[in-house]
Each structure stands twice: as C-alpha cells, then as structure tokens.
Amino acid sequence: MKNKLTGLPKPVKILLWVLLALFAYAVPLLEPPIISTPGVDFGGVLFTVSIYCLVALGLNIVVGYAGLLDLGYVGFYAIGAYTVAILTSFHASWPLLLAIPVGVVAAMVSGVLLGAPTLRVRGDYLAIVTLGFGEIIRLVAVNTEWLGDTRGIKNIAKPPGVGGEEGWFQIPHLFWGDGTVLLDTEDKTKFLFFGVLDQIPYYWMGLTAVILVLIADILIKNSRVGRAWEATREDEDAAELMGVPTFKFKLLAFATGAFVGGLAGGLYASRQGFINPQSFLLLFSILYLAAVVVGGQGNRWGVLVGAALVAYLPQRFREFDDFRVLVFGLALVVLATVRPQGLLPPRRTVRAKKLEHELEELEEGTGEEENAHA
Amino acid sequence: MNFEFLFNNLPELTITGLAFGAIYALVALGYTMVYGVLQLINFAHSEVFMYGTFAMLWTVMALNGAEADGVKLIAILIAALFAAMLMSAAIALILERVAYRPLIKRDAPRLIALISAIGASFVLAELMGLRDKVAEWLGLDDNLDDYVSGARINNSMAGVLEKPRFDVAGVSVSSIDLIVIVAAVGMMVLLDQFVRRSRLGKGIRATAQDPETASLMGVNPTRTIQVTFLIGGIMAGIAAFLYMLKIETTRFDVGFLLGVKAFTAAVLGGIGNLRGALLGGLILGVAENWGSALFGTEWRDVIAFVLLVLILLVRPTGLLGESLGKARA
Amino acid sequence: MPEAILEVQNVTLKFGGLTALDDVSFTINEGEILGLIGPNGAGKTTCFNAVTGVYRPTSGGISFQGRSIVGLKKHKITQQGIARTFQNIRLFPTMTALENVLVGADAQHSTGMLSALFRLPKHRREEREGHDRAMEVLRFMGIHRKADELAANLSYGDQRRLEIARAMATNPKLICLDEPAAGFNPAEKVELMNLIRRVRDQGFTVLLIEHDMKLVMGVTDRIVVLEFGRKIAEGSPADIRDNPAVIAAYLGVDEEDAS
Structure with missing residues (x-):
C-alpha cells in the first residue's frame, strides 16, 4: 500500500520539490502551447494566478483549518494594497520593500481588531459580519478623499530590480513553431528588471511569496497550532475542555489569514501601479472562497489547484468572461451538493504513513499484553 | 455632522425611514423563519426579493401601466403584486429544492449549506444580469419584445405612479410611504397570527423547537421546511412590490445590499423571532435615514454594517431574543 | 486523613x-x-x-x-x-486517533506560532514528548493499532476508549x-x-x-x-x-x- 512518492528517501524528495519549483519559475519562459494564453500577456496571467494562490492559501488557514467562514477577505487584501499605495505614492514616497511589511502589519492589526470582538459570535454570524467588514472597507475607500475616493491611487512604487534597466542578464523565451521548438532571441526577459511591458519578473515575485507562505503553512499545520485549529473547527466546546484556548487560536488564524491577504494586496498594488475601489469588490471575496472550496478546503494543494483554476480559466477563455460569476456560482452549488469536501479533499494518510513504522515496533512490544487483555 | 438638518426634518426622515424599515422587515421574515426552522442563513433570500421586483416591473410594463390610470392602474398593480408574490415564492421553492434539500437530507455541515446558498445567490443574480444573453441562447431574442413590450431591457418604471403628498400636522407625508408602512405592518400581523394559531404554523414552531420530536408527532419536516420557504418567498414578493412602488427602479444586483440590511434587521430584533424582525426592520430603517442625514448619504450603507457589527457585539441574541419555537411573544 | x-x-x-x-x-x-x-x-x-x-x-x-x-x-x-470525557462522545471526527490524543497532550504545552514556524527547540521537544505520551496512552487503552484511523471511523467502543485516552493525555x-x-x-x-x-x-x-x-x-x-x-x-x-x-x-x- 505504500505510496511510491512518500516512500522515497528525504534528499530525493527535496530534490523533486526543488525541481518542481524551478519548473514553476520557468513556465512563463517555456510558453508551453495550449496552456499559454493567446491574446493576453502570459506572464501577467501567471502573476494573477500566483496572487490568487497566495490569497487562497491565506483564506484556507481561516476557512479550511480553523473553520471560520470569512466572506470579507478582500478587505484585508484592500488594506494591504491601500497601505502600500499611500506609503509609496499618495502621501509619502517610501520604498516598496519598506511599505509592504507595513501593509502586512496593518492588515494583521485590522484582522485582530475585527476578530477580537466578533470571533465570539456564532460561526454563521461571523460570515455576515466579515461580509459587512469587506464592504465597509471598500465604501470607506470610495468616500474618503484621503484614500483617493473613486479615482483611486496612481504611480505605486515598483519593486527594486537588480542590474538596472537591462538587468544582470537576459533570458530568451522558447518559441513553439510547427513541430519545432526554438529559442526566441527577439523575446527576452531581463533578470531582474520590474518594468511595464514584461510581467514575468512580477510572476517570479508572486511565486516566491507563494512558496514561502506554503512552507510556513506546512510548518505551522504540523504543530500544536495546526492541531488546535483543527480541533476548534471540529468541536469548539470539546476543544476548550481539552485545554485548547480556542478564542486565542481563532484570533491567531484570523490574524495569520489577514497577514497573507495583506501581503497579496501589497504585491498586487505594486504590479498594477494603480488601484481604485473597483479592485476590491465583494465579488472577489466570493471568488477567493470559491477557490478554497472548489479545491478542497483544508488541503493546501487542493486550494492551490482551486486558486489556479479560478484565476486562470477566465483568462484562458476570455470569450466566456461574462459567465464567470455564473459558472463559479454553479460550481459552488454543485460541489456543495455532490462533493462537499472539494476536488482534492485533505489527505490524512500521508501523515499517518509516517507513523506506520513506529507502530510496528510498538506492536511487537505489546503483543503479550494484548493477549492477556482479550 | 449635520445635526441641524436632522432635527429640522426629523418627522419626514422618520417616516421615510419607517417605510424603508417596513420593507426590510418583510424581507427579514424570510431570513428569520428559515433560520428558526433550519438554523441556516438563507443567503440567497435576497435574490428571491430581486426576482420579485422584476416580476412587478415586467407586469406593469407588459400591461402598459404607464398609460393607465384610475381603476385600470389599480388592477394592473394588483396583478403586479400577485406576479411578484408568485415569482418570489417560486424562486424560494426552487431554492429550497435545489440548494438546500439535498444538503439537509445528508445533514451536511452548516458551512457547506451556507456556501451552497452563496453559490445559488450568485447564479440567480447573474442569470438576471445576463438575461439578454440567456434570451439569445434560447433563441427568444427576436420575438420576446413583442410580448413584453420592452420590459426585458427596462430596469425602471419611473413615472407610472403619481405620488401625492399631503400634510399631517404640518409634516409632509408621501402617500406611498404610508401605504408601504401600513401594508407591511398589516402583513406581519397576519403572519404572526398565522404562525401562532394555524395548524401549519404550529408545525413550523414545533419543527423549530425540536425537529425530531415534531416529526414523531406527525409533522412532516420536509413539508414544513417547504412551507417556511414559501411564506418567506411570498413576504419577499410583497416586499418587492412595495419596494418598486417606492423606488421604481431595480437591477440584478439590487438584492445584495437589501439582503444584508434585512438580515441585519433580523439579527437586530433577534433572529428566529417574527416580531423581532418587524422591530429590527423599523429601527434599522429609521437609524439609517437619521444616520445619512447626519453623516451624509454616501455613508448610508456603512451605517447598516456598523450597526450589525455593534449589535452582534453587544447583544448577539437581538432585542427580543431568539427562537421561532418560543415565538409566543 | x-x-x-x-x-x-x-x-x-x-x-x-x-x-x-x-x-x-x-x-x-x-x-x-x-x-x-x-x-x-x-x-x-x-x-x-x-x-x-x-x-x-x-x-x-x-x-x-x-x-x-x-x-x-x-x-x-x-x-x-482536571480532564473529562463526554456522555455523548465528542471526539474530533476528522482527526486521527493519534491527533485527538495529541490535542489532549498539547494542553500542557506552550508552543506558539513562531516556535512552530522556525522549528525552535521548544517545538521539537514538545512534539517528541507529546508524541511519546500520546502513544503511551493509546497503548494503555489498547487502541494504539488504530492510531492512524480517523476518529470517525473507529468503532463505538474504541471511540469511548479514545475519549478516555484523550483525557488522560492532558496529564x-x-x-x-x-x-x-x-x-x-x-x-x-x-x-x-x-x-x-x-x-x-x-x-x-x-x-x-x-x-x-x-x-x-x-x-x-x-x-x-x-x-x-x-x-x-x-x-x-x-x-x-x-x-x-x-x-x-x-x-x-x-x-x-x-x-
């Protein structure tokens, strides 16, 4: 029954992961046919995918792990984006690398401020309160001149590059002709220059953030914190009576989710260079939720797949863009009815396998006692 | 903050606020009853309302309400009222059948049911928003207009009704506001009596208290749930009718904000509590009107959300307490 | 006395x-x-x-x-x-038996976010201790073979035993x-x-x-x-x-x- 992959020795596994990550970095250079998006800049699409992945990972902590339904997640995203916009362009001219941490902290603080009073109310009330929060954030932005009201904020700082306008070095893309694959020397990406035309460096930035958050996610989930979240989700009263300070952990989940949401918002603002309240509609909260639920809440890989689908499909099939919300709505209903655990439900077995060996040892030692008992 | 404006216009602001509040209250009933019986937030109830507004609009348009007056206009409005009730009730029942029953049967977690409802809400709203394209698909594009005389594209029935105002003790009152308030409160009283006295109403209350025991006592739970959605739908239809009388314009996304406000009203009064819904709706309507006079109309929608958060913090069970089952009071 | x-x-x-x-x-x-x-x-x-x-x-x-x-x-x-069990079984159904017990063992631990994130010595020590403790208790209750089963999939009797194990794990x-x-x-x-x-x-x-x-x-x-x-x-x-x-x-x- 042993899975081939999980049976591999650790260094091999790490090597495989590194290769996978390298491949993910190289995708926009390879421009593989079918996947590549005709008519839209592929690098830009991939950046969007990476941001959705980031957001979905963050929301998964709140919804999937801790079981708190957050319908206003876009609010944290907006706080991150607006903080960066204000600090780098509208009211100050900080460098981006300083503004993003501040934006992340601002999102986290707002998460705590929203969570501290509301996390005590029943779960489905929380959904409505967070929905209200997301809308309040947007309406405040619309109505406040200091935040650029409906006109939004322009000239948001770009990330600092290395090696100036031409970059350190330039990487050619692949060109897929009729049955041949060529290096396209006309089409190069500069490493590492964040310009306007070539979106690929932004994708690399987004992907790096996704990988970092993913690693953190794995480390946290496999610890007391992750178990406390799950126990709270499963049965809050029982968890409390087993010594889990549930409120504290719910707040922690909320703040962690807000952290990731703020980070995604900051990166988005920097790539876009321009934000206005239209970028933070309630619709996005629902799309993020769709990403998490479609993929399989609680399973980070499922969530990544869900996010990639939600971000990528509308770009690939632009002619159906009008039907995007309709299709996601349908997907939610159908999934809830047919497969409530999502496309890729959490796989418990992997962790279980790790213990198999240990169990065998234990069993040897207790065989006698077992017999005596029976 | 414009206190002067608020105080100078307090009676007028209060009456229009009550009219809005009455509409919120009628929609809130749908949330409150479903919550009372199923402990689920029927997120898609806002779309039940939205379809009602369109049914009303289409009926008036199709019957040429713009050119009618006197008895004929009243007949058209009555037809529109029934159309709205029918449409909303039908949507509510479809919703129950498609988005809820499969989940209730499986005893799915509440989170999943809420997600299903959110999905259904988006589908319903988008179908209305994309109705041109949907009509195109179905090949109805060309000849549909012949039947509905432009109703499909129209979002507004402005100018159909005259709205005479009259003075009561120096306060100018719109007749529509008065109709809205009286009709809504009347319906709520009727419903309250129905739930308290009729056999069906007792079934609803019994199921709300203890579904298992109720079903052992011969109450059919599926049927009770259907009736609950049906009543909620009819009330939303009436609300849609009154809303259109007052506002005259609708859109495919009109449901969302109104839905959130109606839900706020339900929570404010104590969710699951019918009289609470009325009280909560009226308070919210007035608070919103006063608030927008005070802070400016652009903050109108923020007020409802802030109020919602505050209530949940201070008194999560609402002003009159929860529970449909114990809805004696 | x-x-x-x-x-x-x-x-x-x-x-x-x-x-x-x-x-x-x-x-x-x-x-x-x-x-x-x-x-x-x-x-x-x-x-x-x-x-x-x-x-x-x-x-x-x-x-x-x-x-x-x-x-x-x-x-x-x-x-x-003070630890307890419940008259109506209240386990964490989608967690494994071992994880259920680990939640109990965590009651005496204090590993937080940062400690887990950076795998500080405290995290390592508490994970190891908790794990040993959990396996010991499961063994005591005679359900250690089912450590990897989801709690929801255990038989009624084993669920009751697991509840006791979880309570004992809180030390x-x-x-x-x-x-x-x-x-x-x-x-x-x-x-x-x-x-x-x-x-x-x-x-x-x-x-x-x-x-x-x-x-x-x-x-x-x-x-x-x-x-x-x-x-x-x-x-x-x-x-x-x-x-x-x-x-x-x-x-x-x-x-x-x-x-």
Whole structure:
C-alpha cells in the first residue's frame, strides 16, 4: 500500500520539490502551447494566478483549518494594497520593500481588531459580519478623499530590480513553431528588471511569496497550532475542555489569514501601479472562497489547484468572461451538493504513513499484553 | 455632522425611514423563519426579493401601466403584486429544492449549506444580469419584445405612479410611504397570527423547537421546511412590490445590499423571532435615514454594517431574543 | 486523613427558575475512585459541568488542590489538571486517533506560532514528548493499532476508549468519566471497570458517573448519591447499598429505565 512518492528517501524528495519549483519559475519562459494564453500577456496571467494562490492559501488557514467562514477577505487584501499605495505614492514616497511589511502589519492589526470582538459570535454570524467588514472597507475607500475616493491611487512604487534597466542578464523565451521548438532571441526577459511591458519578473515575485507562505503553512499545520485549529473547527466546546484556548487560536488564524491577504494586496498594488475601489469588490471575496472550496478546503494543494483554476480559466477563455460569476456560482452549488469536501479533499494518510513504522515496533512490544487483555 | 438638518426634518426622515424599515422587515421574515426552522442563513433570500421586483416591473410594463390610470392602474398593480408574490415564492421553492434539500437530507455541515446558498445567490443574480444573453441562447431574442413590450431591457418604471403628498400636522407625508408602512405592518400581523394559531404554523414552531420530536408527532419536516420557504418567498414578493412602488427602479444586483440590511434587521430584533424582525426592520430603517442625514448619504450603507457589527457585539441574541419555537411573544 | 484533591462546597446552580444543583457538597480524595450516582435528571452531568467550568455555580465554591477554580476558563481548568470525557462522545471526527490524543497532550504545552514556524527547540521537544505520551496512552487503552484511523471511523467502543485516552493525555490529576460504559455489553463493562482501576493505579484520581449500580459498587471506593439536585447520601459502597434513602430513590425509578 505504500505510496511510491512518500516512500522515497528525504534528499530525493527535496530534490523533486526543488525541481518542481524551478519548473514553476520557468513556465512563463517555456510558453508551453495550449496552456499559454493567446491574446493576453502570459506572464501577467501567471502573476494573477500566483496572487490568487497566495490569497487562497491565506483564506484556507481561516476557512479550511480553523473553520471560520470569512466572506470579507478582500478587505484585508484592500488594506494591504491601500497601505502600500499611500506609503509609496499618495502621501509619502517610501520604498516598496519598506511599505509592504507595513501593509502586512496593518492588515494583521485590522484582522485582530475585527476578530477580537466578533470571533465570539456564532460561526454563521461571523460570515455576515466579515461580509459587512469587506464592504465597509471598500465604501470607506470610495468616500474618503484621503484614500483617493473613486479615482483611486496612481504611480505605486515598483519593486527594486537588480542590474538596472537591462538587468544582470537576459533570458530568451522558447518559441513553439510547427513541430519545432526554438529559442526566441527577439523575446527576452531581463533578470531582474520590474518594468511595464514584461510581467514575468512580477510572476517570479508572486511565486516566491507563494512558496514561502506554503512552507510556513506546512510548518505551522504540523504543530500544536495546526492541531488546535483543527480541533476548534471540529468541536469548539470539546476543544476548550481539552485545554485548547480556542478564542486565542481563532484570533491567531484570523490574524495569520489577514497577514497573507495583506501581503497579496501589497504585491498586487505594486504590479498594477494603480488601484481604485473597483479592485476590491465583494465579488472577489466570493471568488477567493470559491477557490478554497472548489479545491478542497483544508488541503493546501487542493486550494492551490482551486486558486489556479479560478484565476486562470477566465483568462484562458476570455470569450466566456461574462459567465464567470455564473459558472463559479454553479460550481459552488454543485460541489456543495455532490462533493462537499472539494476536488482534492485533505489527505490524512500521508501523515499517518509516517507513523506506520513506529507502530510496528510498538506492536511487537505489546503483543503479550494484548493477549492477556482479550 | 449635520445635526441641524436632522432635527429640522426629523418627522419626514422618520417616516421615510419607517417605510424603508417596513420593507426590510418583510424581507427579514424570510431570513428569520428559515433560520428558526433550519438554523441556516438563507443567503440567497435576497435574490428571491430581486426576482420579485422584476416580476412587478415586467407586469406593469407588459400591461402598459404607464398609460393607465384610475381603476385600470389599480388592477394592473394588483396583478403586479400577485406576479411578484408568485415569482418570489417560486424562486424560494426552487431554492429550497435545489440548494438546500439535498444538503439537509445528508445533514451536511452548516458551512457547506451556507456556501451552497452563496453559490445559488450568485447564479440567480447573474442569470438576471445576463438575461439578454440567456434570451439569445434560447433563441427568444427576436420575438420576446413583442410580448413584453420592452420590459426585458427596462430596469425602471419611473413615472407610472403619481405620488401625492399631503400634510399631517404640518409634516409632509408621501402617500406611498404610508401605504408601504401600513401594508407591511398589516402583513406581519397576519403572519404572526398565522404562525401562532394555524395548524401549519404550529408545525413550523414545533419543527423549530425540536425537529425530531415534531416529526414523531406527525409533522412532516420536509413539508414544513417547504412551507417556511414559501411564506418567506411570498413576504419577499410583497416586499418587492412595495419596494418598486417606492423606488421604481431595480437591477440584478439590487438584492445584495437589501439582503444584508434585512438580515441585519433580523439579527437586530433577534433572529428566529417574527416580531423581532418587524422591530429590527423599523429601527434599522429609521437609524439609517437619521444616520445619512447626519453623516451624509454616501455613508448610508456603512451605517447598516456598523450597526450589525455593534449589535452582534453587544447583544448577539437581538432585542427580543431568539427562537421561532418560543415565538409566543 | 487522606488529602482532598477536589472540594465542592455548598454548590447551588440555577437555570432561571430551575434548581439543577441544590447545596451540594462533597470532596474527592487523592487517589480514590469516587462514584457519582443518582436517577436520571439528578444533576450528575450538571455537577460535572460545574467542576469543569462549563457552568458557573450560582453560589458555593469549588476548589481544586486548595485553589478555587470557580470562574476560571474551561481550558485553564483543564491545564490545571482536571480532564473529562463526554456522555455523548465528542471526539474530533476528522482527526486521527493519534491527533485527538495529541490535542489532549498539547494542553500542557506552550508552543506558539513562531516556535512552530522556525522549528525552535521548544517545538521539537514538545512534539517528541507529546508524541511519546500520546502513544503511551493509546497503548494503555489498547487502541494504539488504530492510531492512524480517523476518529470517525473507529468503532463505538474504541471511540469511548479514545475519549478516555484523550483525557488522560492532558496529564490530569483528576479525571472525570461521564458514563464511560454507556452502550457497552456486560463483558465490555467489566473490562472497562478493570481499566478504570488501572487508571487509578497509574496515579490518577477518578470521578465516575455511572448508572449501572453493580458496576459502581464494584469499582468505586466511595459513592455520592444525588437526587433532584441534592446530595442524599455519601459513603462506602456497602453503606450506600443499605441506605434507605438511596433505596427509596432508586425504587422510584426502574433501574433498567435509568440507564
């Protein structure tokens, strides 16, 4: 029954992961046919995918792990984006690398401020309160001149590059002709220059953030914190009576989710260079939720797949863009009815396998006692 | 903050606020009853309302309400009222059948049911928003207009009704506001009596208290749930009718904000509590009107959300307490 | 004089007009098995809930190891050393048996976000300790082979055992078992009572709610009898068997109905 992959020795596994990550970095250079998006800049699409992945990972902590339904997640995203916009362009001219941490902290603080009073109310009330929060954030932005009201904020700082306008070095893309694959020397990406035309460096930035958050996610989930979240989700009263300070952990989940949401918002603002309240509609909260639920809440890989689908499909099939919300709505209903655990439900077995060996040892030692008992 | 404006216009602001509040209250009933019986937030109830507004609009348009007056206009409005009730009730029942029953049967977690409802809400709203394209698909594009005389594209029935105002003790009152308030409160009283006295109403209350025991006592739970959605739908239809009388314009996304406000009203009064819904709706309507006079109309929608958060913090069970089952009071 | 570990002093608990507990006092001594019995609705589980912090007594005091625990948060009480099981099984169904027990073991841990994120020594040490502890308890309960099963997939009996294991993993001084043998057949009950004795032999003090009189008599050191929220008797199993008040209370209710 042993899975081939999980049976591999650790260094091999790490090597495989590194290769996978390298491949993910190289995708926009390879421009593989079918996947590549005709008519839209592929690098830009991939950046969007990476941001959705980031957001979905963050929301998964709140919804999937801790079981708190957050319908206003876009609010944290907006706080991150607006903080960066204000600090780098509208009211100050900080460098981006300083503004993003501040934006992340601002999102986290707002998460705590929203969570501290509301996390005590029943779960489905929380959904409505967070929905209200997301809308309040947007309406405040619309109505406040200091935040650029409906006109939004322009000239948001770009990330600092290395090696100036031409970059350190330039990487050619692949060109897929009729049955041949060529290096396209006309089409190069500069490493590492964040310009306007070539979106690929932004994708690399987004992907790096996704990988970092993913690693953190794995480390946290496999610890007391992750178990406390799950126990709270499963049965809050029982968890409390087993010594889990549930409120504290719910707040922690909320703040962690807000952290990731703020980070995604900051990166988005920097790539876009321009934000206005239209970028933070309630619709996005629902799309993020769709990403998490479609993929399989609680399973980070499922969530990544869900996010990639939600971000990528509308770009690939632009002619159906009008039907995007309709299709996601349908997907939610159908999934809830047919497969409530999502496309890729959490796989418990992997962790279980790790213990198999240990169990065998234990069993040897207790065989006698077992017999005596029976 | 414009206190002067608020105080100078307090009676007028209060009456229009009550009219809005009455509409919120009628929609809130749908949330409150479903919550009372199923402990689920029927997120898609806002779309039940939205379809009602369109049914009303289409009926008036199709019957040429713009050119009618006197008895004929009243007949058209009555037809529109029934159309709205029918449409909303039908949507509510479809919703129950498609988005809820499969989940209730499986005893799915509440989170999943809420997600299903959110999905259904988006589908319903988008179908209305994309109705041109949907009509195109179905090949109805060309000849549909012949039947509905432009109703499909129209979002507004402005100018159909005259709205005479009259003075009561120096306060100018719109007749529509008065109709809205009286009709809504009347319906709520009727419903309250129905739930308290009729056999069906007792079934609803019994199921709300203890579904298992109720079903052992011969109450059919599926049927009770259907009736609950049906009543909620009819009330939303009436609300849609009154809303259109007052506002005259609708859109495919009109449901969302109104839905959130109606839900706020339900929570404010104590969710699951019918009289609470009325009280909560009226308070919210007035608070919103006063608030927008005070802070400016652009903050109108923020007020409802802030109020919602505050209530949940201070008194999560609402002003009159929860529970449909114990809805004696 | 044995040392009292838990003292319940004149506890009264009212829900609106209903008095669920009326001036109840008893003590549990270190290392004993105290039975809490009484007809249905006598307030046994309510008494449990008052001790574990679910309800706050309307009046009266509860002190554990000499310190008052009235008004403490539930998880604090658990961390101080009172663990419990539930009359209706309340495991974390989508977590494995081992993880369920680990949640219990975590009650005595303090690893936080940063410690977990950077795999600090504290995290490593507590993970290792918790893991050893969890496996030890699972083994003690005889369900270590099922450590990787989801709790929801365990058999009824194993779920009950897992609940006890989870409670033991919190490293309590006092362990409160709320009808642990409910739904067991007679043979299983006997086995469970042996187990409870062994739990005590490991150094835990046990508070046991049980309906089956025969079992309670067999396993407990002392018994407290509740009826209608009042304590009507207290004493050794032998005393209780002959106590006219207890007999009257139990004659009023058919014993089979009671369980």
